[in-house]
Amino acid sequence: MEGIFLFNLHLLFVIIAIVTVVAWLLFLVIRNFMEFSNSKPSNFTHNNALEIIWTSVPALILLSIASPSFSLLYSLDEISNPELTLKILGHQWYWSYEISDFNSCSGTQHLKYSCYMLTDESLKEKNAMGFFRNLETNKRVILPTNTHLRLLITAVDVLHSWTIPSFGIKVDACPGRLNQANLFIKRFGLFFGQCSEICGVNHGFMPIVLFAVPSVQYHYVIMSNLEFN
Ligand SMILES: [Cu+2]
Known part of the structure; x- marks a missing residue:
């Protein structure tokens, strides 16, 4: 039960971090790319570095969730010499x-x-x-x-x-x-x-x-x- 509770806290931490980062990015986009502060739109279509970052960072986050999740899941199934x-x-x-x-x-x-x-x-x-x-x-x-x-x-x-x-x-x-x-x-x-x-x-x-x-x-x-x- 402690394991489940701690994993819940771990997930909560990850979720709060993601929500904060996404909200901050959204705020930056709204503020910096409003029409009257930035009336000339940018015209690039690709950015390789950006693509690599936004693919690998979520993958790493998923890995950091998956590994404790699996170890918890299998530890719950373990039977230790019941009395x-x-x-x-x-x-x-x-x-x-x-x-x-x-x-x-x-x-x-x-x-x-x-x-x-x-x-x-x-x-x-x-x-x-x-x-x-x-x-x-x-x-x-x-x-x-x-x-x-x-x-x-x-x-x-x-x-x-x-x-x-x-x-x-x-x-x-x-x-x-x-x-x-x-x-x-x-x-x-x-x-x-x-x-x-x-x-x-x-x-x-x-x-x-x-x-x-x-x-x-x-x-x-x-x-x-x-x-x-
Ligand atoms: Cu029933």
Whole structure:
């Protein structure tokens, strides 16, 4: 996520520089070639030096954007020995999650659960003041911080997209295909996301709520929050 943010700043810097230079050139042209300050038009048609400059300078700018962009793109795909794998399945219209290598005191368990959006009525019933409308789910995805995580994302029916903007993560969930992403959460807290691939009438009502807990508390939190099946 830091990489994405820094690259955004780099791009912003380049854009501001380009806009400033172009605006300055435009200002010079308007000022110097106005009819009453320069009534005799110049009559040259070619300038080789100028052509070389205005071809090579943009090419260099593009190169300076492309090289960090590619290294960032490939670094996002790198998977570094994950300690936990979360399988994410998109359904019409909810997300379900599986942790198949969950180790606890009572042996390896297969954890599987579905997250449905809480409707306005159920929020009212719970008297859940301060909850986000159309953004809360009955169960939350619980993940540990400071742990290398692997996400496997797929869909059961149609295309969906599992997205959490705060992590800079957006992975398409395609039926019949397993997409992989890595995740390393640095701080605990609640993170929200929504399905980002139009998938039917309730596309806007299948939110994602991710609860990141410190890794030492992870087992306790997940054991006390979920029923196993
Ligand atoms: Cu969807």
